[in-house]
Amino acid sequence: MPLNATHDPALKSWLESANDAQADFPIQNLPFAVFRRRGRSQAWRGGIAIGDCVLDLAELHTLRLVQGTAADALAACTGSTLNGFMALGGEAWSALRAAASELLRTGADQASTVRAALVPQSEVEYTLPACIGDFTDFYSSIHHATRVGRLFRPDNPLLPNYKWVPIAYHGRTSSIGVSGQCFSRPAGQLMPSGASQPQLLPTRRLDYELELGILIGPGNRAGCPIPIEDAEKHIFGLCLLNDWSARDIQAWEYQPLGPFLAKNFATTLSPWIVTLEALEPFRVPWTRSAQDPQPLPYLDARELRNRGAVDIQLEAYLESEQMRAAGAPAHRLSHSTFQSAYWTVAQMLAHHTINGCNLRTGDLLGTGTQSGPEGGQGGSLLELTAGGQQPVVLASGETRTFIADGDRVSFRGWCEKPGCVRIGLGEVAATVLPANQKAK
Numbered sequence: 001m002p003l004n005a006t007h008d009p010a011l012k013s014w015l016e017s018a019n020d021a022q023a024d025f026p027i028q029n030l031p032f033a034v035f036r037r038r039g040r041s042q043a044w045r046g047g048i049a050i051g052d053c054v055l056d057l058a059e060l061h062t063l064r065l066v067q068g069t070a071a072d073a074l075a076a077c078t079g080s081t082l083n084g085f086m087a088l089g090g091e092a093w094s095a096l097r098a099a100a101s102e103l104l105r106t107g108a109d110q111a112s113t114v115r116a117a118l119v120p121q122s123e124v125e126y127t128l129p130a131c132i133g134d135f136t137d138f139y140s141s142i143h144h145a146t147r148v149g150r151l152f153r154p155d156n157p158l159l160p161n162y163k164w165v166p167i168a169y170h171g172r173t174s175s176i177g178v179s180g181q182c183f184s185r186p187a188g189q190l191m192p193s194g195a196s197q198p199q200l201l202p203t204r205r206l207d208y209e210l211e212l213g214i215l216i217g218p219g220n221r222a223g224c225p226i227p228i229e230d231a232e233k234h235i236f237g238l239c240l241l242n243d244w245s246a247r248d249i250q251a252w253e254y255q256p257l258g259p260f261l262a263k264n265f266a267t268t269l270s271p272w273i274v275t276l277e278a279l280e281p282f283r284v285p286w287t288r289s290a291q292d293p294q295p296l297p298y299l300d301a302r303e304l305r306n307r308g309a310v311d312i313q314l315e316a317y318l319e320s321e322q323m324r325a326a327g328a329p330a331h332r333l334s335h336s337t338f339q340s341a342y343w344t345v346a347q348m349l350a351h352h353t354i355n356g357c358n359l360r361t362g363d364l365l366g367t368g369t370q371s372g373p374e375g376g377q378g379g380s381l382l383e384l385t386a387g388g389q390q391p392v393v394l395a396s397g398e399t400r401t402f403i404a405d406g407d408r409v410s411f412r413g414w415c416e417k418p419g420c421v422r423i424g425l426g427e428v429a430a431t432v433l434p435a436n437q438k439a440k
């Protein structure tokens with residue numbers, strides 16, 4: 001996707017908050033969400049983030065300021081999900097994004113009219129941006145896979161297939177929630193050390209997983225794989241994702257079929273979907289070490305090598321109940337980058353469909369935990385604490401090996417480089433509540 005006028009770093013908005021150099025949502029971003037005004041009996045509708053406000057797309061539609069393909073795309077954003085808009089494909093996405101850019105930039109003739117369609121983000125609430133039919137979670141960070149594998153297989157941390165195939169499992173959609181989600185500590189069968197039989201108990205090793213979510217636009221017909229060269233045409237955009245994990249439940253149940261109760265209790269998405277078009281300035285080459293196996297042809301392409309990766313910075317934070325009561329800031333746990341992922345979003349999608357699997361609009365793919373090569377760049381507490389052996393000391397003086405009741409975990413993500421305007425993915429956050437009484 002070529003750069004165009006919407007990427008111009010000189011662009012400014014008449015909404016001053018969008019011109020802050022550290023803002024997540026400058027005019028060069030324009031991500032999509034589904035929202036409504038908090039405390040009102042208002043229907044959910046699509047919105048675009050600009051500065052500290054949301055552009056109400058249902059309201060914008062009534063103003064009749066947009067024409068042609070952009071108008072058709074706008075009409076598809078007035079309902080309670082973005083599925084209809086996402087199904088329209090890249091031409092429609094780009095047309096609406098360009099129209100919004102023109103309406104929101106400094107000097108726009110209709111600025112005073114459009115201002116009436118803005119709502120402060122402090123006054124809104126969000127729901128999931130799409131009706132999600134299926135969820136597939138990948139395992140695309142070799143640093144995460146190696147570090148976790150070393151905890152269980154010190155002499156052979158990576159399984160033989162890892163460098164050949166994008167590993168994934170099929171997850172559950174009913175427990176996916178939007179940022180702000182609160183959920184009870186999950187319970188399951190645990191096998192305590194030295195015990196002769198398992199017990200039903202709340203997890204003692206609750207963990208987060210620092211991921212990106214990939215939202216599918218147009219799907220494919222069953223039996224028709226998506227070629228690697230066309231994969232990104234089917235991707236609407238990216239968001240932040242926390243695919244929570246109960247490590248002790250998983251240790252007992254995962255063989256032979258993989259995680260079940262350890263993963264199906266909660267997954268949290270950020271509300272804002274940043275389009276691939278907005279991320280275009282932050283493309284970087286995708287590389288594979290010459291010493292590693294090279295991808296099979298269906299997972300390789302010249303364009304993939306030239307610009308298949310995206311340099312997205314990711315951070316994880318923890319805020320305890322004690323910190324919250326004291327008004328103290330959250331403690332940063334780690335920082336990593338999606339650029340270091342072993343597999344790209346295009347490779348994940350191409351592999352997902354090579355057997356004829358049909359993806360549908362609104363389907364969600366997770367990248368898997370994103371970790372960097374250094375010890376402090378782990379995307380989970382399992383890594384940061386070496387399996388619970390080395391507690392993390394928080395700024396409050398508290399320690400953590402795994403997540404405690406009352407902890408709020410949040411992620412942030414952004415892209416920046418010289419000559420480009422920084423764009424952000426916003427925040428995803430959720431809070432862990434005590435376990436259900438029946439599980440104690």
